[in-house]
Amino acid sequence: MARSIAICNQKGGVGKTTTAMNLAAYLAILGNRTLLIDFDPQANATSGLGVKCGEDETIYHAILGGVTPDKVIKRTYLSNLDMAPASQDLAGALVELVNLQGREYFLRNFVAHVSPYYQFILIDLAPSLNLLTLNGLLAADEVIIPVQCEYFSLEGLSQLLDTMQLIRTNMNHPIEIGGALLTMYDKRERLSREVAREVRRRFPTQVYDIEIPRSVSLAEAPSFQKPVVLHAPQSAGAVAYEQLAKEVMNQFPDRSAPTYIPPTIPQNEEFREEIIQEEERVIDDFPKTDEEFYERYFVFYE
Numbered sequence: 082m083a084r085s086i087a088i089c090n091q092k093g094g095v096g097k098t099t100t101a102m103n104l105a106a107y108l109a110i111l112g113n114r115t116l117l118i119d120f121d122p123q124a125n126a127t128s129g130l131g132v133k134c135g136e137d138e139t140i141y142h143a144i145l146g147g148v149t150p151d152k153v154i155k156r157t158y159l160s161n162l163d164m165a166p167a168s169q170d171l172a173g174a175l176v177e178l179v180n181l182q183g184r185e186y187f188l189r190n191f192v193a194h195v196s197p198y199y200q201f202i203l204i205d206l207a208p209s210l211n212l213l214t215l216n217g218l219l220a221a222d223e224v225i226i227p228v229q230c231e232y233f234s235l236e237g238l239s240q241l242l243d244t245m246q247l248i249r250t251n252m253n254h255p256i257e258i259g260g261a262l263l264t265m266y267d268k269r270e271r272l273s274r275e276v277a278r279e280v281r282r283r284f285p286t287q288v289y290d291i292e293i294p295r296s297v298s299l300a301e302a303p304s305f306q307k308p309v310v311l312h313a314p315q316s317a318g319a320v321a322y323e324q325l326a327k328e329v330m331n332q333f334p335d336r337s338a339p340t341y342i343p344p345t346i347p348q349n350e351e352f353r354e355e356i357i358q359e360e361e362r363v364i365d366d367f368p369k370t371d372e373e374f375y376e377r378y379f380v381f382y383e
């Protein structure tokens with residue numbers, strides 16, 4: 082079974098989606114079959130990776146519309162990375178789920194179904210603590226909490242750690258804290274340095290070593306519909322997310338990723354064609370094979 086990781090913080094704009102997209106991309110590049118689930122009605126991860134899907138082919142339709150996962154899961158520009166896209170329809174799920182039995186567990190059922198096909202499943206969550214977020218957390222084994230290096234972040238982090246404790250005790254779900262991740266870190270700013278130091282002091286064992294720097298490349302990559310590794314692989318932001326992927330891979334060794342992965346979930350051929358055409362239009366010289374890809378980009382990964 083895959084290790085499933087929710088990227089969660091009820092605060093908006095702290096780097097959840099940036100982390101979900103780029104951590105997923107690097108986990109994939111480092112050899113892991115990875116699925117990124119966009120579970121936010123804003124659908125930023127879906128548009129940020131340029132994933133196209135039909136109107137009834139989003140995660141919403143998979144959890145509530147009876148559409149099978151193979152119709153919903155799409156390929157991306159990286160061969161090891163698939164994506165379950167979202168659209169604003171997902172906002173409707175909130176209302177529909179309320180009256181359903183087992184309403185907290187719809188995403189978990191989906192994840193359980195596709196888990197054998199992946200080593201990592203990442204879930205990008207919305208900036209709220211509602212039934213959708215709860216679905217995301219109950220579908221996850223671990224949670225990563227991006228924390229922006231600014232003044233009120235510490236309170237938010239304490240609250241969220243309390244929420245995880247409630248999920249463990251009240252919902253009987255043994256979710257692990259993967260860690261808090263310091264984002265948009267600017268070592269020239271005193272506030273940034275102080276917040277980072279304080280977070281590490283208060284939660285010494287629960288913060289990732291790597292700090293994600295404020296980086297223009299990270300901010301602009303989604304406008305090219307790419308993860309940063311395909312946009313600016315040498316930038317400081319890219320290097321940091323690669324480091325994070327390595328830290329994440331080394332966590333929880335007893336829950337190690339499976340060695341045998343069944344063949345990829347069958348794809349809807351028509352869409353695959355469309356994606357390939359789109360790919361050719363957008364990036365003419367994009368490496369056509371994995372070998373070419375590694376040759377071009379792996380220089381930076383030793």
Ligand SMILES: Nc1ncnc2c1ncn2[C@@H]1O[C@H](COP(=O)(O)OP(=O)(O)OP(=O)(O)O)[C@@H](O)[C@H]1O
Pocket residue numbers: 092093094095096097098099100121123125206207208264265266293294295296297299300301318
């Ligand atoms: N390390 C970084 N350096 C520079 N810009 C960043 C960085 N991380 C994120 N950003 C930018 O900050 C904005 C918010 O980031 P992002 O969308 O990842 O946050 P979020 O927590 O997912 O937001 P939301 O709560 O709305 O889902 C985006 O414009 C993004 O490009």
Ligand SMILES: [Mg+2]
Pocket residue numbers: 097098099121125206207
């Ligand atoms: Mg987001």
